[in-house]
Amino acid sequence: MSPPEIAAWWPQLAATVLLGALLVLDDTAYAQTWLSQPVCGGVLAGLIWGHPGAGLALGLTVQLLSLGNLPVGQAFVGERVGPLLGAVGAAAAAGWNPGLPFGGPGAEAGRLGWLLLAVALGSVLGDQLIRRERVWHTRLVAGAMRGLREGRVEVLERAHRASLAGVAVRGALTTLAAWCLVALLWIPAYDLLPARAVAALALLPWFAPAVAIGSLVELYGSRAGARWIAGGAAGTLAAAWVLARLGAS
Amino acid sequence: MRARGGRPDDLHGIYRRSLGLQGSWNPARMQNLGLAVAMLPWLRRSGAAPAELRRFCRRHLEFFNTNPYCANLLLGGLVRLESDNLRGGATPVRTLTMFKDSLGRALASLGDQFLWLGLQPALMLLAVLSAWPGLVWPPLLVVGLFAVTQLLLRHRALLIGYDLGLDIVDLLGSPRWHRAIWTAKRLGALLTGVLAGMTAVSSWSRLGDPGGGTTVLGAALALAAALALRRRWPGEGLLLALVPLALLLSCL
Numbered sequence: 001m002s003p004p005e006i007a008a009w010w011p012q013l014a015a016t017v018l019l020g021a022l023l024v025l026d027d028t029a030y031a032q033t034w035l036s037q038p039v040c041g042g043v044l045a046g047l048i049w050g051h052p053g054a055g056l057a058l059g060l061t062v063q064l065l066s067l068g069n070l071p072v073g074q075a076f077v078g079e080r081v082g083p084l085l086g087a088v089g090a091a092a093a094a095g096w097n098p099g100l101p102f103g104g105p106g107a108e109a110g111r112l113g114w115l116l117l118a119v120a121l122g123s124v125l126g127d128q129l130i131r132r133e134r135v136w137h138t139r140l141v142a143g144a145m146r147g148l149r150e151g152r153v154e155v156l157e158r159a160h161r162a163s164l165a166g167v168a169v170r171g172a173l174t175t176l177a178a179w180c181l182v183a184l185l186w187i188p189a190y191d192l193l194p195a196r197a198v199a200a201l202a203l204l205p206w207f208a209p210a211v212a213i214g215s216l217v218e219l220y221g222s223r224a225g226a227r228w229i230a231g232g233a234a235g236t237l238a239a240a241w242v243l244a245r246l247g248a249s
Numbered sequence: 250m251r252a253r254g255g256r257p258d259d260l261h262g263i264y265r266r267s268l269g270l271q272g273s274w275n276p277a278r279m280q281n282l283g284l285a286v287a288m289l290p291w292l293r294r295s296g297a298a299p300a301e302l303r304r305f306c307r308r309h310l311e312f313f314n315t316n317p318y319c320a321n322l323l324l325g326g327l328v329r330l331e332s333d334n335l336r337g338g339a340t341p342v343r344t345l346t347m348f349k350d351s352l353g354r355a356l357a358s359l360g361d362q363f364l365w366l367g368l369q370p371a372l373m374l375l376a377v378l379s380a381w382p383g384l385v386w387p388p389l390l391v392v393g394l395f396a397v398t399q400l401l402l403r404h405r406a407l408l409i410g411y412d413l414g415l416d417i418v419d420l421l422g423s424p425r426w427h428r429a430i431w432t433a434k435r436l437g438a439l440l441t442g443v444l445a446g447m448t449a450v451s452s453w454s455r456l457g458d459p460g461g462g463t464t465v466l467g468a469a470l471a472l473a474a475a476l477a478l479r480r481r482w483p484g485e486g487l488l489l490a491l492v493p494l495a496l497l498l499s500c501l
Contacts, residue, residue, distance in 0.1 A: 029272040032317055033396030034369070039376050039388045052385040060380050060388075065484035067373060070365045076483040100383050102451040117492070120485040137275035141282050141310075148306055151299070153289070156306060160286040163273035199460070199499035200492070206464050207471035207491050209448040211484050212377075213441060214475020216370060220438035228435050232442020233449070240450045 001093065001183050009093050013179060015048045016089045017172045023081045024171025028071070029164055038062035038080050045085040049092030057098040057112055058088055062119050064208035068215020079126020082171060083119045086178025087186075091115055094187045101205045111190065113201030116208070118186050122178055133170060137163050259291050260328070260411065264404050266290070267324050270317050279314035288328060295335055305331065308342065315353040316360020321403045323352050325410020326417045333414070340415075352417060359426050367433025374440040381447060467498045 006013075023036035023044075034040070042059015046052035062084055069078055091098065091111075098112035140159040147155030193201070220229060270283035285306050292305055315323060327349060330340045372395055379387030410417055452468055455461040471491055478487060 028274065029269060031268045031396075031400070032271075033399070034372070034392050035396060037373055037376070037392060039373070039380060040392050043385050043389055046385075053383065056380055056383065056385050056388075060377055063373060063377055065488055067370055067377075067484065069483045069485075070369070076486070078483060078485055080485075102381075102448075113495075116488070120488045123485045124483075124489065134274060134276055137273050137282075138277045141273060141275050141278060144282065145310055148303060148310070151303065153299075153302055153306055156282060156310075157286055157289060160269070160273045160282050163282070164269060167272065196499045197496070200495035202460075203464060203467045203495040203498060204488065204492070206452075206468045207488060207495070208484075209444060210468050210471035211475045211487050211491075213445050213448065214472055214478075214487075215484060216374075216437065216441040216444075217476060219366065219370060220434060220441060225434065225438040228438035229442040229445065232439040232444075233446040234442070236443045236446025237449065240446070 001188075005093075006183070009089075012049050012093075013089065013176075016045055016085050016179065017175050019044060019048065020082050020085045020175025021168040021172040023085070024079075024174070025164065025168050027081055028077070029167040036081055038066060038084055041081055041084055042088055045088040046092065049089050051088075051092040051097060053099070054091055054097050055088045057101050058091070058115055058119065059084060061101045061112065061116055061205050061208045062123075064212040065116075065120065066123075067212045068219065070219075076127055077130055078123040079130055079174060080119065080123045082126060082174025083122025083178045085175045086122075086180075087115045087119050087182050089179050090183035090187060093183055096187065101208070109202035109205060110198040111201075113204035114186070114190050114193075115182070116204050117201065118178075118182050122174075126174055129170065129174070133166060136166065259294060260325075260407060262290050263287055263324065263328060264321070264407050267321050267403070267407065268400075270320050278310070278312045280317075280320075281310050281313045284313050284320075284324070285309040287324060288331070291328060292331070295332065297335060301335075308346065309349075311346070313349065313353060315357045316364060318364050318399060318403065319356040319360035319406070320353075321406040322410040322417055322420070323349065323356055325407040325412075326352070326414055327410075329411045329414040344415075348415060348418075352421075355421050359421070359430070363426070363430045363433055367430050367437060371433050371437035371440055374437060374444060378440060378443055378447065463498050463501050466501075467495060470494060470498075 023041050025031075026033055027036040035044070039056070039059045042055040042062065043052055044055070046055020046059075049055070062080055066078060066080060069076060071077055096111050096115075097108070098115065099108040101112060140163055144155045144159035217229065220226075266287040270280050270287060273282040274280060275282075288309065289306075292302060297305065327345070330338075330345050330348065334340055334345075372391060376388035376391045379391060413420070448468065452465045455464055471494070474491060474494070475487060478490070482490065
């Protein structure tokens, strides 16, 4: 992607960076409406770039991967928002349309797998960023408490506002960084991959539902929960069989 | 400052700030600063003396953690007890601290069970399944509906908390909490089954394609790996760990 091409995308890029800041705030720091969940974030980024389908394909697959990551205690949180929004924007700018995640074979599936890999890597690396940010929050709180001892109550609000602003800036910067890395390095590198690697990448989106089912079985897999899981699976297979029979006749 | 019905007229301001309870979440004292900051404007307007203001802040800058969706119930109760105290009420500081700690823990437990372990996976599964055929709007509608509902409920919880004060504790004994947790978890389990069924159908439909057999084998092996490693690995980490398997399968 040449500099003039990048310049042509600046309104969409600016909107995506703003969306990144808002959704990262929503993720943990403010309101927690779940609009920052990957399936929604992907679609919203896709709408900005005029390719909601591409956003859905990547967002849905990332959502499946993260269904078992529950924000309880100090568990792995992952930084999915920035990498996901950046990857959706970069894919749209490069003219990639990953299509449906479980559609069929071909180059699109390999591209989706390549983007999925970028988001997974970004999320794992971004988790470290979140941990550091929280340590920074500890320092801010400690500073605010020192200020309080000196009689300055307003330092509490200042520290809280600084924390919120820091989270938003992290969202904006990770989205921008992800877009730049994916658009300028990751997507061009795809053409250099050997055919066998592309075939392997095409398998990755298929691993996402398997990972989701594995983690959810862990979550609900008591004896009673297993019955409900089996019932849901049996009902779906029966409905698919009936629909197939109706279609055949 | 109080409005009609005995509630302070700036509960809306407390509500807006309560949404940022986790804005300065930190590993040492977790939501302490968010809680103190949510109540500060109300305390200032209540005309508390500077010394009282500082004592109040120190009290609420101790460790505090609860589920953010249930926090407003507790926050409303705290504002009620603190405002009663400012008007010469007699809730001892020790009782107030115990109320905050014990109710915070109870709401964290109930809220985590209901929201994080029940409703969130179930609702996100619903969003995923509704988008499975490639539909863009259903997941936004599902999550948008949740977003509006939870924002309204958090506002209502603040008002209820203020009205009940110490009596909030009675609410925790309601069987409705456990019914809601049970329902959310069973819905999640049912939808997990639906996801498994839809994955099986999608895999089956690919069996005739070139490389379809490898895809199905890969999905099955990934499921086995996820079941074996599920306790330790987040989804993204598991996907990265499965890349060698995908490379191996591509050689078949």
